[in-house]
Amino acid sequence: MAARHEEIADELRRAIDREEYAVGALLPAETDLATRYGVSRGTVRQAVAALTSEGLIGSRQGARRVVLASRRSQSFAELRSFAQWARAMGRAATGRVVAQEYRPAGTEDAVRLQLRAGTPVLHVLRVRGLDGEPVLLERTVYADWIAAAVEPIEPDCASVTQRLLDDTGLVFAYGEHVIDAVAAGAQDAELLGVRRTSPLLRVRRVTTTYEGRPVEWSDDRYRSDAVSFSVHNSIGNNALARKTAE
Amino acid sequence: MAARHEEIADELRRAIDREEYAVGALLPAETDLATRYGVSRGTVRQAVAALTSEGLIGSRQGARRVVLASRRSQSFAELRSFAQWARAMGRAATGRVVAQEYRPAGTEDAVRLQLRAGTPVLHVLRVRGLDGEPVLLERTVYADWIAAAVEPIEPDCASVTQRLLDDTGLVFAYGEHVIDAVAAGAQDAELLGVRRTSPLLRVRRVTTTYEGRPVEWSDDRYRSDAVSFSVHNSIGNNALARKTAE
DNA sequence: GAGGCGAACTTGTCTGAACAAGTTGGCCTC
DNA sequence: GAGGCCAACTTGTTCAGACAAGTTCGCCTC
Incomplete structure (x- = not known):
């Protein structure tokens, strides 16, 4: 956890978790977060991009980011084995x-x-x-x-x-x-x-x-009574692919 | 398809598709691609980040990027409905x-x-x-x-x-x-x-x-005989989450 | 031949700046 | 009050540069 953008992503995740930013509420603007954490806008963008790909927040040009969910299903990183x-x-x-x-x-x-x-x-x-x-x-x-x-x-x-x-x-x-x-x-x-x-x-x-x-x-x-999989997607950005039988 | 980084991502996808970069081969370095497309390194990084999240290429610090797969399962973007x-x-x-x-x-x-x-x-x-x-x-x-x-x-x-x-x-x-x-x-x-x-x-x-x-x-x-879902993941970056029964 | 060392290479991180493009909300007009 | 327009705000895109951190590979030594 050396990288600053990861630290910031983590802080934001925790803030969302403890409902400092409630579901449905708006996240502060990039420039606000940048000054708050004392980093450049690019670093903030890396951080929020992570949350976006996790489905925690929604993002679109022109509008402030929205908190979509809080319950992140147990450590998205490194659930390999x-x-x-x-x-x-x-x-x-x-x-x-x-x-x-x-x-x-x-x-x-x-x-x-x-x-x-x-x-x-x-x-x-x-x-x-x-x-x-x-x-x-x-x-x-x-x-x-x-x-x-x-x-x-x-x-x-x-x-x-x-x-x-x-x-x-x-x-x-x-x-x-x-x-x-x-x-x-x-x-x-x-x-x-x-x-x-x-x-x-x-x-x-x-x-x-x-x-x-x-x-x-x-x-x-x-x-199937013990385990399920969860996936989130957003318009124009989709990690999941439906496939038909070959 | 206005953004330059999307154009580049698309060109790379097509190049991989027609096996110009074969599976297992190395992609050119970021700086090479940057000069080739006449853009800055940041723009190239946005392009390859897209392919990485699609599972087409693998990426890790210090080593050149590797082509992991070619068959991208039918338009990852916008398969919403x-x-x-x-x-x-x-x-x-x-x-x-x-x-x-x-x-x-x-x-x-x-x-x-x-x-x-x-x-x-x-x-x-x-x-x-x-x-x-x-x-x-x-x-x-x-x-x-x-x-x-x-x-x-x-x-x-x-x-x-x-x-x-x-x-x-x-x-x-x-x-x-x-x-x-x-x-x-x-x-x-x-x-x-x-x-x-x-x-x-x-x-x-x-x-x-x-x-x-x-x-x-x-x-x-x-x-289940007609449709299946496909997901790819890489170490430390995972769009899929296993969940146990509640 | 095996192993260690280091230089060259490559990706990751971060900055600061500028402009483009989309959204929001207030003001003004009708 | 309804509608249109514009200004302020916000995110998206792109650039150029610098340094950090990891990999690769050749060279040298033993």
Whole structure:
């Protein structure tokens, strides 16, 4: 938290949180904030841009900024891994590997991980929970070049992401997620403790390094009674994309 | 498309699209792009910031930017309404009102729309489709102050959003969406043409004006075989938020 | 060959200024 | 009172420069 614009963004977030700026009220003008914090207008703009992208405030040319919401849903920054997310919410992440084996990469594996078909990849089936209650079923495929580092990790390791960072310095930098809904199959139902055909929230994701090299891809299935996703958008600026079936 | 930084962003997007900058390759340095386009470094930074937030390129201090993906999923800007989204994909949005009636606002309506309980609000049940095939079931509640403008709209109007803009100048400026999965009920199944208990992707959303005043809230259920959502994230910058059940 | 060091490069942060473009509200007219 | 117009205000865009912080890669040493 070195950067001044981040400090200012944080102060504004807190001020909104404690309703110093109520929902529906107007934020002070940029120039006011600039003099108040003793920085230039550009720095203030960086700060409020962050809040805007978080959906906390609305912004349009000519009019003062409006406070749209106060309840920011638990630390938007750095909710990358399941474990980090759980910790940020004050809950304990648990995990258990149900099955783990090497298989030659199929066509889908090869495409998503940018490998040649037939390359041995590591399939891991993992159940994850919050405070012990199963919430998520992860079917992950790791690329061959990282598989050796994943294999020896204890089955009940709470954060594989953290572990790989510590052991190998690997950073899960970028992720692409496709979200849809599926009915629980027999295995899903048993491991998550729900009835078969229960609706599950499915997130298929590919994670890459800083260089854009795919590390893993995964089919994650969440119990829909336990977890939901929230997204906000504004006109002309939209992080979410609807996609039709291919 | 007046702003220079938007033009540059667009040129870069197209260049990535036609693989002038291949996935995994490095983008030219900011200073290079600045001289190439004859603008200052700040303007280039605005352009690449847009691509970064779209997930097309990755960025970190000290290293050149990396191209992460090329296939940008159909116009990120302005996919606000169902009709606009359909049009951007080259498909025709259809719509049909199944039921429409005034009811006094319940507690949930009152909270979400910031009205007093008992205020008459307009409930509309609408089936929407792509090229005639039903894809989405919308259960929308409109605030009292806009209901009078919604009521007379023809049942098969393709874009209610556009219609309200034309008639009343109302802009749906901001939206907050919560995504989860539910099983299709009897009515859902019949209207969407799926079996009962089929998994549906549910999006509960509240739409507001520029001032943050809630206009409508809606329970939208998508056929999960027809539509999915995609989100990308990067370390320390995340538009998506996982939420646990309340 | 392995490792450490440092220079060159690149992105991040910040300033101060100027003008463009959109909104708001008061004043004036009819 | 209704409507139109204008001035003040506010955000958006762009520039040029400076320094900080992180990465990369070649060179040198051991």
